[in-house]
Amino acid sequence: MKFIPSIDRYIFRLVIVPMLGVFALAASLLMLDKMLRLFDFVAVEGGPIGVVFKMLATLLPEYASLAIPLGLLLGILFAFRKLATSSELDVMRAVGQSYGRLLRVPYIITFVLMAVNIALVFYIQPISRYTYEQLEYELRSGALGASIKVGEFTSLADRMALRIEESEDDGRQLKGIFARVANDKGQVLSISAREGAFLATTDSPDTIILRLLDGTIVQDTGSQTPRVLTFTRHDLPIDLPQMEEFRNRGDAEREYILPELLSIGWSAEEPETRRDASQASFNFRMVEVVMMLLMPLLAVALAIPPKRSTSALGVFVSIVMVVAYHKVNEYGEDIAALGRLDPFLALWGPFVIFAVLIGWMYYRVAFVPGGQAIGALEAGFAKSAKWIGRLFGRGRRKARDGHLAPAE
Numbered sequence: 275m276k277f278i279p280s281i282d283r284y285i286f287r288l289v290i291v292p293m294l295g296v297f298a299l300a301a302s303l304l305m306l307d308k309m310l311r312l313f314d315f316v317a318v319e320g321g322p323i324g325v326v327f328k329m330l331a332t333l334l335p336e337y338a339s340l341a342i343p344l345g346l347l348l349g350i351l352f353a354f355r356k357l358a359t360s361s362e363l364d365v366m367r368a369v370g371q372s373y374g375r376l377l378r379v380p381y382i383i384t385f386v387l388m389a390v391n392i393a394l395v396f397y398i399q400p401i402s403r404y405t406y407e408q409l410e411y412e413l414r415s416g417a418l419g420a421s422i423k424v425g426e427f428t429s430l431a432d433r434m435a436l437r438i439e440e441s442e443d444d445g446r447q448l449k450g451i452f453a454r455v456a457n458d459k460g461q462v463l464s465i466s467a468r469e470g471a472f473l474a475t476t477d478s479p480d481t482i483i484l485r486l487l488d489g490t491i492v493q494d495t496g497s498q499t500p501r502v503l504t505f506t507r508h509d510l511p512i513d514l515p516q517m518e519e520f521r522n523r524g525d526a527e528r529e530y531i532l533p534e535l536l537s538i539g540w541s542a543e544e545p546e547t548r549r550d551a552s553q554a555s556f557n558f559r560m561v562e563v564v565m566m567l568l569m570p571l572l573a574v575a576l577a578i579p580p581k582r583s584t585s586a587l588g589v590f591v592s593i594v595m596v597v598a599y600h601k602v603n604e605y606g607e608d609i610a611a612l613g614r615l616d617p618f619l620a621l622w623g624p625f626v627i628f629a630v631l632i633g634w635m636y637y638r639v640a641f642v643p644g645g646q647a648i649g650a651l652e653a654g655f656a657k658s659a660k661w662i663g664r665l666f667g668r669g670r671r672k673a674r675d676g677h678l679a680p681a682e
């Protein structure tokens with residue numbers, strides 16, 4: 275660390291703290307919204323709660339790829355905003371530190387995060403997305419224990435109807451069990467038990483044992499008087515329903531890793547629609563990664579407020595710009611996948627416009643004396659704030675005067 279200039283260490287500390295905070299906040303907000311939907315979905319399907327956290331874990335790479343650019347942008351923006359509002363930036367500029375020199379550490383962080391994002395969007399995210407779809411399929415099909423719902427009759431292997439009143443310990447302890455079973459002789463058994471549990475068997479993976487405790491068996495023998503038996507423990511074999519195997523990875527282009535996208539998107543043997551979709555997905559992921567190179571420049575352009583001002587308008591504008599650009603890319607990917615526009619033009623066209631705009635904004639701040647990237651917006655925002663302040667101040671004065679007026 276002694277070989278690293280103190281100014282670089284200082285800027286690193288200013289950037290890393292808010293950046294990590296934004297990472298955590300953005301990922302938490304994205305996961306919280308999805309968590310509520312997953313809990314509702316699992317409750318409807320009757321599955322174990324633990325599967326919710328498994329599904330959320332598979333979504334982490336997707337959320338991280340969205341949170342990383344936003345965290346990088348706001349981390350650098352807050353760092354330079356603090357330097358600007360405390361006049362430290364003016365001192366650094368006065369002693370010959372250019373913006374390019376001050377951006378050395380932010381760009382080192384950017385390259386590291388770009389490498390992480392490349393690994394996420396091209397390799398980790400496609401695999402995790404497929405795993406999420408597989409978990410959802412298994413939950414719907416009952417492979418995770420969701421086929422037997424508490425309080426409802428469930429048909430198993432067309433020979434048994436089973437109903438369970440209560441389930442505890444994540445489905446391991448069952449209470450209030452009733453079952454109607456048709457045996458091989460055509461007789462019907464009505465079984466009720468106080469409690470029970472499912473047990474795996476070593477003989478056949480397609481069969482499980484429902485161990486019942488303290489119950490009664492009523493056997494319909496065809497005569498007027500059924501046969502009634504009581505038991506303290508009874509093992510009832512249950513044939514598991516056959517479940518179709520989940521599809522192979524690659525149902526959607528977002529499940530392909532980088533080599534697969536390249537081989538499909540530029541293969542003459544593939545249908546044109548599939549080539550367009552693969553090329554659109556590849557270019558979408560590329561522009562999302564390359565866009566990170568513009569984040570330090572955008573952060574600096576929007577971090578520095580006008581002199582004698584502490585306006586935070588730049589923070590709001592930066593978030594709007596990044597989110598809007600991401601939505602434009604998603605739209606470009608969709609129309610390119612449909613073959614309505616060339617994938618390269620649909621994705622890299624908005625990138626060039628975005629890059630030119632950011633380049634102009636950075637040039638205004640870094641090379642034009644007293645220049646402001648959003649000076650007109652700042653002036654309009656300041657006037658609006660003063661007008662709103664006078665409006666509310668006039669309203670408070672009227673209310674105070676009306677309260678103090680003498681009663682007639």
